[in-house]
Amino acid sequence: MSQQEFPELGCYLLPGHTKTPRDALTEARHAEDLGLGKAWLSERFDVKDAGVICSGALAVTERIHVATAATNLHTRHPMVLATMCSSLHYMSDGRFELGLARGVAIRNQLMGLDTVTNKQMVDGLDILRTLWRGEKVMSYEGPMGNLPYLNPGDWLDADIPIYFVGFGPKSLSLAGKHFDGAHLHTFITPKGLENARKAVDGGAGEVGRSTEDLKICSVMATVLNPSREDHLRKIVGRMATYMQAAGYAEMLVSLNEWDPQVLTDFRADAEVSSMLGGIDSVATLEQLEHFETLIPTEWLSAAAVGSAEDCAQRIYEELQNGADEVCIHGSTPAEFAPVVDAYRSIKHGKGG
Template sequence: MDSPSEFEELSCYLLPGHTTTPADAITEARQAESMGLGRVWLSERFDVKDAGVICAAALSVTDNLRVATAGTNLHTRHPMVLANMCSSLHYLSGGRFELGLARGVGIRNDLMGLSTVTNKQLVDGLNILRTLWQGEKVMGYEGPMGNLPYLSMGDWLDVDMPILFVGFGPKSLRFAGAHFDGVHLHTFITDEGLRRAKGLIQEGAEAAGRDPDSVKIYSVQATVLDPDREDYLRKLVARMATYMQAPGYAEMLITLNGWDAKVLEEFRNNTIVSSMPGGIDSVASLEQLEKISALIPDDWLTAASGSAVDCAQAWRHQLANGADGVVIHGSTPTEFAPAIEAYRGLE
């Protein structure tokens, strides 16, 4: 990596949401670097968003940009395969790759025949990865990560790679503070929720004897410049509504943000929501989204929205509330470019 980016604290997603054109990641990575962003993130999907492939493409066409997963999973690749993917990306890029791990979606785990990732599995998985990256061997392991008689990647390896936790459950945040190098949070976390998340992460770090300030915190903020009504419905309402559909998912947001759980109960009992034949952000019409919007309080849609200056100030506000970095969500570099210029002009 040649030199620090202008805005190390700002980052965005590659291929935000669903895509059928993964090559767009190449253009988006170049744009993000040219704007001065410090990092891009890839949320892996099992169609055309393989983490190793897309991250390699982004790293190969940039010089300073960091590229991270947010996330992939510990249990969808053999630990040797995951370790190899990451070390390859590390050496390919001169150390610009970072690994973000999530537990995975419960329903998808079930459909793929995978068990839920436990804390013990995460701890053992991190230890295995870090051991292999230091050129050491894993021998005679049998535990949550499987049966691993002998793993070795070569004693010349010397990889010191940040491993980030992607999640936002209160118990998981304490756990992340104890074991991970950083935490990538979630969209629609309020100021109070962000401060609470930071406190939980630092509690976990302190209890583990770690420097609490060493665990970096990346807030995620949906960003929509000058939205018309359709933008508001599709980019904010539909996104939140889809989160609220998922069993156990919105409950964690409610707990972290201190919201009223009755709102979620009434939302799920609504006939429009309960009869929806899929994710709301994928199948709902604008007319349906108008009705669904009445079920979601305005203050649940915490976002950077409005003029370019409004969005830039919202990002700055996240940093003032304890985030080390802000992840711009739901917009491509082309769409949020005016807000970058506004951010550059803030005093």
């Protein structure tokens, strides 16, 4: 199995909401043809089941890796999740990777699920890795529940990378201690990336782990030659929606070392507080014009926007700033193909 031209680049399949999940098959093939190393899937509880979509994407490709970013540890029984992952691993000759997140707090509550604790994460990883080695889990009773006897078959020997998907400081430290890498989020600045790397490496150092093989994937919102409407909907609207989210926005502001008063003032705005739903879903263009005046230019500049060369340069710089991988977000492979061509020229021109 030959390596892709750009193992350091990835993209999301089905970015955002979709009613046509079959598009993932075309997108995965196109991403592979462009030379990308990985395609990530953000699971949604409608028509974006992680096992189904990843299976389809792996079945129609031969080289590109496919990963979840993310699914959750507690929405499937540990044996079911382990089986899903090992099936994808063996079906694809080792091209599947698992990204795990804690889950959205309000959604967990609505589904009757508790928030995933650090202890649950650690025990869950140990259970998954034990099962993938073909070993039994017996008489377990703890944060992952009551598991009297799990036996996957002693022939299994699946080495599946596991990423933590998130960016809180404690979670990034946990990633450094127990995961194979961290998959960050959109709109993280170079300073935020530096802080994320310190947190991951610091966690690894606390338990004596080498940081050499710990990967950090930075997510880069990428909009090629945007119209004014594209800019408002894909950049301003996305950032404004993140700023609505309690807890999430605070972590983003903290990681990037931004002024928290900006967030307070944004949420206090009458137009913002009157939004009945996510801003990127319900706001008019006129409202987005107003929201743009409330968001510092610096906050929006964490994205890759402009010409193909501008976008490619921003992605290249992100890798030079400490990211091991960059996941292109907000555009399909058909839309960002010129960016990859420009990135090729920059990388080869730099001797990469």
